[in-house]
Amino acid sequence: MSDTLISIIAVLAVPFGIPVVAIVTSHRTKMARLRLQAENGASRQAEERIAALEDRIRVLERIVTDRGFGLANEIEALRGTGAPFEDRAKAFQ
Secondary structure, eight states: OHHHHHHHHHHHHHHHHHHHHHHHHHHHHHHHHHHHHHHHHHHHHHHHHHHHHHHHHHHHHHHHHHHHHHHHHHHHHHHTSOOTHHHHHHHHO
């Protein structure tokens, strides 16, 4: 009797087991694709943010090197608050 039961289970497991394995495999494949797309999207956003920050740094470097501390001192002089950057500029000379 147990041999018959095992045979019946084996006969039923093959036709019903293959679709279950296919469904699970398909689900795992879809989940892996979604994770990869999410990682690529996050990576792309990070690269765009880094590029924007690099552009900002270039602009700031240009402002500092092209105009130097003199511009900040001129602005402060126009405001009438004195030139707080003069001491720092002298320290670097």
